[in-house]
Amino acid sequence: DQQVKQNSPSLSVQEGRISILNCDYTNSMFDYFLWYKKYPAEGPTFLISISSIKDKNEDGRFTVFLNKSAKHLSLHIVPSQPGDSAVYFCAASAYTGNQFYFGTGTSLTVIP
Amino acid sequence: NAGVMQNPRHLVRRRGQEARLRCSPMKGHSHVYWYRQLPEEGLKFMVYLQKENIIDESGMPKERFSAEFPKEGPSILRIQQVVRGDSAAYFCASSPSNTYEQYFGPGTRLTVT
Numbered sequence: 249d250q251q252v253k254q255n256s257p258s259l260s261v262q263e264g265r266i267s268i269l270n271c272d273y274t275n276s277m278f279d280y281f282l283w284y285k286k287y288p289a290e291g292p293t294f295l296i297s298i299s300s301i302k303d304k305n306e307d308g309r310f311t312v313f314l315n316k317s318a319k320h321l322s323l324h325i326v327p328s329q330p331g332d333s334a335v336y337f338c339a340a341s342a343y344t345g346n347q348f349y350f351g352t353g354t355s356l357t358v359i360p
Numbered sequence: 361n362a363g364v365m366q367n368p369r370h371l372v373r374r375r376g377q378e379a380r381l382r383c384s385p386m387k388g389h390s391h392v393y394w395y396r397q398l399p400e401e402g403l404k405f406m407v408y409l410q411k412e413n414i415i416d417e418s419g420m421p422k423e424r425f426s427a428e429f430p431k432e433g434p435s436i437l438r439i440q441q442v443v444r445g446d447s448a449a450y451f452c453a454s455s456p457s458n459t460y461e462q463y464f465g466p467g468t469r470l471t472v473t
Contacts, residue, residue: 250402252402254402282461284464289466289467290466290467291364291366291451291453291464291465291466291467292403292451292464293464294461294462294463297461337402337403339403347405347408347416347418347419348393348405348462349405350395350402350403350404350405351402352400352401352402353402
């Protein structure tokens with residue numbers, strides 16, 4: 249039962265343009281969301297998070313948007329850089345819970 | 361400040377052998393989580409531990425798998441009598457509490473032949 253879904257396994261974007269990665273979830277109890285970035289042969293690296301009391305959180309080139317009614321979140325990267333090429337995972341948790349539920353990842357390629 | 365450390369990075373076992381995966385959390389972190397990533401899938405939660413306690417093992421298979429986080433030393437994920445389906449990347453993460461972001465180690469890639 250995949251409670252967090254990333255329906256696009258891959259995405260290619262030109263350098264300098266915006267990258268938009270999407271994530272949907274099914275569990276209405278989730279109230280804390282994170283994005284992780286993963287390079288091959290490395291562990292995931294925390295990128296940005298958002299709690300359900302917000303609908304937007306920004307950190308430099310990265311912005312996460314949360315639409316609770318649609319159970320949808322997205323990660324915007326602008327401008328995209330070749331070093332952003334990696335697999336991006338979204339994860340969700342009920343704030344008082346212990347588990348994070350991960351999506352299957354989206355592989356982003358930024359073309360120079 | 362060293363990050364989360366996992367060893368070995370690669371482990372090859374024959375069917376029926378035991379696999380032991382080690383995780384040393386970041387300094388000051390007392391919460392450890394184990395995840396498994398099967399090929400073409402996302403990370404799946406297995407178990408959450410604090411020092412000397414298993415808090416949540418709802419994601420761990422009931423048989424052959426066990427985890428511990430002793431008072432001294434690393435957390436250990438143990439898989440007995442490994443089968444081919446156990447081949448995966450196993451990631452450990454740590455946090456200072458269960459309300460903070462989790463910091464991941466580089467993973468152990470287990471191959472069962």
